[in-house]
Every structure is written in C-alpha cells, then in structure tokens.
Amino acid sequence: MRYLPVSIDTKGKNFLVIGAGDTAYEKVLRLMDSDGKIYIIGEEIIPELKELQIDNPDRIFIKEQRINKSFVFFAYDYVIIATDDLELNDVLELRARKSGISYMRCDGEYGSTFLIGDYVTNGDITVALYNELNNPPVEQKIADDLQELIDSYNMDKFKILSVIRKT
Numbered sequence: 608m609r610y611l612p613v614s615i616d617t618k619g620k621n622f623l624v625i626g627a628g629d630t631a632y633e634k635v636l637r638l639m640d641s642d643g644k645i646y647i648i649g650e651e652i653i654p655e656l657k658e659l660q661i662d663n664p665d666r667i668f669i670k671e672q673r674i675n676k677s678f679v680f681f682a683y684d685y686v687i688i689a690t691d692d693l694e695l696n697d698v699l700e701l702r703a704r705k706s707g708i709s710y711m712r713c714d715g716e717y718g719s720t721f722l723i724g725d726y727v728t729n730g731d732i733t734v735a736l737y738n739e740l741n742n743p744p745v746e747q748k749i750a751d752d753l754q755e756l757i758d759s760y761n762m763d764k765f766k767i768l769s770v771i772r773k774t
Contacts, residue, residue, distance in 0.1 A: 610722050612735040617641035623680055625699060626689030627652040630713045634687050635659060635667070637723050646683070648672055685721070686710040727754040730762040
C-alpha cells in the first residue's frame with residue numbers, strides 16, 4: 608500500500624486549492640471538516656465555491672486569478688492541485704516538491720504526497736477509506752456500508768466508556 612491512511616492535525620494549517628471548478632469544490636467540501644483555513648485561487652470560480660465562502664468568511668478565502676506556469680505559491684502547509692491543465696499541473700507539482708510543501712494532484716496520483724480520500728463519520732469516530740482501485744461506485748458502496756455500520760453504534764455508550772477509561 609503506497610498511501611497509508613493517517614490523520615493530520617489541521618488546526619492552524621493553511622490549505623491552498625489551485626483551481627476553482629467542480630473538482631476543487633469536491634476537495635473544499637472535504638476540507639470543511641478540518642480546522643484549517645482554505646485559500647482558493649482560480650480563473651473562473653464556480654458559484655458553489657462562492658457560496659461556501661459567503662457562508663464561511665473566516666475560513667475560505669477566494670482570489671480570482673489566471674494561473675499559469677510562472678505562478679508561485681509559498682507559506683501554505685498543503686496544496687491541492689485541481690486544474691484541468693495537465694502541463695500546468697506538472698509544473699505546480701514540481702514547484703510544490705521543490706518547496707517541500709505537501710501536495711495532492713486531483714488529475715491522478717502522480718507523486719502526490721498525500722491524498723484526501725473518502726471517509727465516514729459519526730460523532731467522534733471517523734473511518735477513512737482509501738481505494739487503490741480508483742473506482743468511485745465501489746468506493747461509494749463501501750462508504751455507504753461503513754456509514755450504516757458506525758451509525759448503528761450507541762455513541763453515548765462509547766462516550767461513557769471513554770470517561771471510565773480515562774478515570
């Protein structure tokens with residue numbers, strides 16, 4: 608397994624999403640579950656991203672700008688490359704790698720240093736799902752089954768057991 612499912616502390620972290628279309632929107636929705644700030648830069652911002660920014664002005668920051676091969680980024684903890692230009696993505700990936708910034712390419716695995724996969728959650732329990740098959744319908748079926756399973760747990764009982772364990 609190349610990518611080990613791990614959890615990262617996102618408190619105080621800055622995420623840069625390069626691109627502002629449907630793929631970027633999908634990743635931003637995932638990032639909304641984090642504690643980090645989300646910076647989105649793209650030429651044409653889809654309305655859904657603008658709405659998210661209006662609803663979350665302290666967390667989402669948008670800059671409408673054309674991204675080209677000379678685009679430079681720094682001072683971000685994580686970069687998500689979500690443009691539809693493969694050559695531009697190659698350049699951005701190389702720049703992230705040389706800068707030592709963790710990055711994810713959304714147009715394929717390539718050399719991404721992290722991936723944001725699917726996950727399901729119930730209260731304080733989150734189950735991550737990484738699918739090397741790259742088969743969204745299969746991943747969705749598994750995620751639905753996992754969600755049903757963890758929804759069946761009595762979370763109040765788990766919380767009581769956690770308090771007992773701590774004492």
